[in-house]
Amino acid sequence: MNCLDYRRQLLAGSGEGDAMRVHRLGCAACTAEWAQHGAFEEALRGALQVAVPEGFVERMARAPALRRRRFLAAAAGTLLAAGVGGYAWLARQDPLAMACIDFVMKEEAKSIMMGPMPRDEARRMLAGTMPLEAVERVGQVKHVGPCPFNGRNAYHIVLTVPQGKVTLLVMPGYRMDGPRRAAKEGMSAAVMAAGDGSVGIIGTDVAVVDSVMGALKA
């Protein structure tokens, strides 16, 4: 390493490696350069740290929740104003999506009490529709079990994602065009096509349902 190498590497800003240090310790000119450069980096950091507007971090931390609340309030308002004619998909209640919500409200607890199915079996049964591995990439799987649903064999998955709990109903062999939606009593559901069948996603928050749906598709 020569003085030119030393200075060029110093300017790249990745810090001083061993080879650089060895050169500097034997070179008065580069030692002077190094001291000056340290002061420059300090000043550079200060200059880049522009002031953050008052309350900015707090506003950002709460923005998604606020936007979500405004959206739900607007949707509810539209429904009321139109006498339940209004908000496109909230008003067009799909019966299958509605059945998914009913399942969560009335049957979910019982289904969990029936106990989970062995993991190997779950993997095999879900593989063609919504592979268990794909679900595990989206959140933590708390329960997988078989459950009769809508007159068919379906699989019930309880999933936790950072925003909370979500229920999946995997329906092999039941093909449809999605997504279909419904909402009631603070629950929201979407049913989407997946593999050889479809998957219902049910949660308390439409944004989280959408987010999980997007993640499962990915």
Place this chain on the structure above:
Amino acid sequence: MPANFEELVRTHAADLFRYAFWLARDSQQAEDVVQEALLRGWRAFPRLRETAAARAWLFSIVRNEFHRARGTAAPAAESLDGLELADERSELIGLELRDALLALPAAYAEPLALQVLGGFSCGEIARMIGVTEGATMTRLTRARQMLKRLVEPRARKGAKP
């Protein structure tokens, strides 16, 4: 997977704002860009698999949102060959460092912000802005060279009457 999106935002929002500022050079625009970016991030959050990657992920979303808002594709592999500090800028010499940064072309200021504010390595920055690691190092080196020239008092160059 990180426990909580809000927590993630509280940890990184200030630096995301500063980064957006050095992209947009405007406080209001920077705030709008970060706000939109975080909404997108919040929707995509369940797809994020590693907490360790969260900071780089957030910076990338801000970058994409900035270019989306501008209506420009992210200028990934733009060539900077020959883009040296123009001679006519020499009257700027003696600037305060922050003004010098504002005078720096964005293609130089951005990797600098990612390195110094973001704490990212040359390799990480290269991936984020879509150029090679070598090109990133060149930009970082030239950025500092330019800044040093811009802040250098004229007197030392003997140019002052």
